[in-house]
Amino acid sequence: MLRHTGERRSFVHNLRLAILLCLNAGFINAAGFIAFAVLTTNVTGHAALLAVHLTSGQWRAARMVALWLLLFLSGAFASSFYIGKVGRHRSFAYTVPILVIIVLLLLVAVFGSGYKHTLPETEYFAGSLLFAMGMQNALVSMVSGSVVRTTHLTGMFTDLGIDLSSALLSRKNLTPTLKRRLLLRLAIIIFFLLGGVAGGFAFQGIRFNAFYFPVALLLVVIFYDYFRIRFKQVIRHKLRR
Template structure:
């Protein structure tokens, strides 16, 4: 899933990436909202909230929302900086940001039961998830050459509307693929949200472990796929030799 980067990626590569990572983003967004009453991928909403709190003079809320915006930005910055330093053309450079995101999700799953709706703990838990989602969004954008974005749908719905309008007038294959990819991103995010909602109701904060498992699958997808192919090839050769 991370072996091919930028222009080297095919339509199928981006579809696989979109399904797993958008599923994770939707899952975390829904579980985070149910658990901490904060949308952990909706930066546009937080910017609007910041403006409202500024007009109301609620300085404590202003500080908290500003921190969330900075943490999302910091996640994207750290992820992109590490990938650039390690080498954008090296698949293993994406391992560290993914591992850090997995650790954050597992940490929220493990310590989430201590949440008591206090301002400090809201900042702590929601902020860590926003940082993780910033990292993921930057990582996926770099991997796909900004074709796939996983944590927000406003721009995706806009782009889908533009592509649908263009497709109404003409029908090139490239447009059809873009529409399918954008629909996959939207559906995967929504499906992740539904699954995340049900998972939180069933498992409470332990539901974040499920999101971490999906990321582990995405991280080792290429390894298992290549080895399974090699195994099947060897089995076929041994049968032919017999």
């Protein structure tokens, strides 16, 4: 899932990545919204909210939203800078950013039970999730060659609409490449929504322990290639015997 980059990367690799990490982003977005009343993947909405706070003179609220935007940007920068420094064609370059995201989610899961709905706490918890989602979005974009985005759907719905119109205008346009694009965009949208539903139910049921679920998903992403290769080796060994 992470070990193939550049020309070695196929549609199936991107589809697997989209399914798992869109599920992850949707889960965190919904659970984070119920917990802190903040959308942790919606930068466009925060930009509009910042403008509203500035025009109404709510400087304290504007500063908080500006901080969240900066944290999302910082997460994307940190992730892409590290991957670029190590080398984006090395699969282990993506492990450290994922581990940082896991640590942030664990902190929210562990310390969230003491959340008292104060503004400073909301800033820290929501800001941590925004930083984590910025890291994830940059990471996925780099490993997939900007084919997959996991934390927002505005662009996906726009691209899906364009591709659907192209397919309906002429059957000649419905090439295998277009079919794969349609399938990938639908997978991103569907699994983000499924993740949101799961995150909403999970948080209502088990509160902040729900954030252990995206931690488990990210561990699957890290070790997926290792266990897949190991499984194939075991099967080949048994067949030879």
